Amino acid sequence: MQNNQVNITSTIVKTFVWSRNIRLFHWLNVLSVLLLIVIGSIIYFGKDLGISTDGKILLKTIHVCVGYVFAANLIFRIILGFIGKGYERWGQTLPFNKAFKQEFADFKKDKNKAFKGHSPLGKLMVGALMLSLSIQMVSGLVIAGTDIYYPPFGQYFAGSIAQDKSQVALIKPYSKENVDADAYTEMRSFRKPFITAHVYSFYFLLLLIPLHILAVFFAERREKHSIVSSMIHGYKYLPKDK
Template sequence: MNSKREPVFVWSGKIRLFHWLNVTTILLLIVVGVVILNAKIFGVSTDGKVLLKTIHVIVGYVFAANLIFRLIIAFIGKTYERWGKILPFYKGFTRELIEFSQDKKVRYKGHNPAGKLMVLALLSLMSVQMISGLVIAGTDIYYPPFGHYFSQSIAIDKDNLDVIKPYSKENVDELSYQAMRSFRKPFITAHVYSFYCLLLLIPLHVIGVIVAERRERSAIVSAMVNGYKYLPTDETNAH
């Protein structure tokens, strides 16, 4: 085996920006989300809950914008920015996955087969989080993009929406409010359980990166900082 390695540019600045902004926003959302879920245990006041939810939503906007940016780049970007290089939906993937599990010498410029499965799972869960979170933001604290619609749907006086506030019954029709709460239940369920799944997958992702780095010695972590992986000159898999 040739031990000579060369730097190979893989991750563009756009991908690296997405990755680290995604890490930052998810960590913030997890911390605030855990406090919100356990507000009674922590003795958080009503005003405190509104503040926490507002922070959660604002950080969520950054998370959502960043995720949408990544999804767009997957369609219009170059090489390893595109769907074909990050998802396991191509002919020969199963064979490639078997080869990866059996041959520890094989190297990959982009994600290895296991990494592509993880990317699929993470992007799916993050998309569920984004969509359900935007709906909940509208029903919970009446924030965009759906807040105006929901506040209007529960208002007694449609011309006086400004008085509708979180945890306040002023200008709120009780039956309409309960209907709104029933509508949002599946979104709450999706948001909470996709959150739990992310809590499971994130450490698995970190462990997977550590295992892959020990196996490949290709500077996987630093590649997400400077864009370059270090690969054997004669063992690079095009995927």
């Protein structure tokens, strides 16, 4: 029994990887995206569920309010990628720098290779997730303006469809009061590609999120560098030569 034991403390080093900013972003993003998926799915199946107009307006209002938290957190992360340090920076996170090709070739040769930050597959996943989340944020903010006339574009869209421009406050979701029918049709056709982007990017996220969780789970089992808990306390347990 004694002979099979390995003194891991001499070969494994506790290495700080994920800053507090990254960990806060990650868990707030998980929480807000989860809520947005649940509320978004209820909106999506609204007709089948027999939800009333008032119910729809309430659901959309809650969805948009959670959306603001999600968007603020995502904008914080995007800025951090440019001004942050170490693994906060986009150069260390996305698969677009010169070193990526070599990293990928090394990874293909040795699947158990330890990476301080993201593995090359991890970088591809982060790139796809960031793209999809950004599409959700931009399209969501536009449709919030065209649907329930919420900021940042709600005032503009309400003004664009008002018959009497001095009474924009009369424009309410799902109401025809003070609405110019032609301007409304034009505004709804402007909104169409944004709704399409919001729904297709939602499908894409429903594919990416389980893939991301499975990839982390299998990487943890194979590499044993504590990548799951590293997103809680910030440390990975890596081979000494890393």
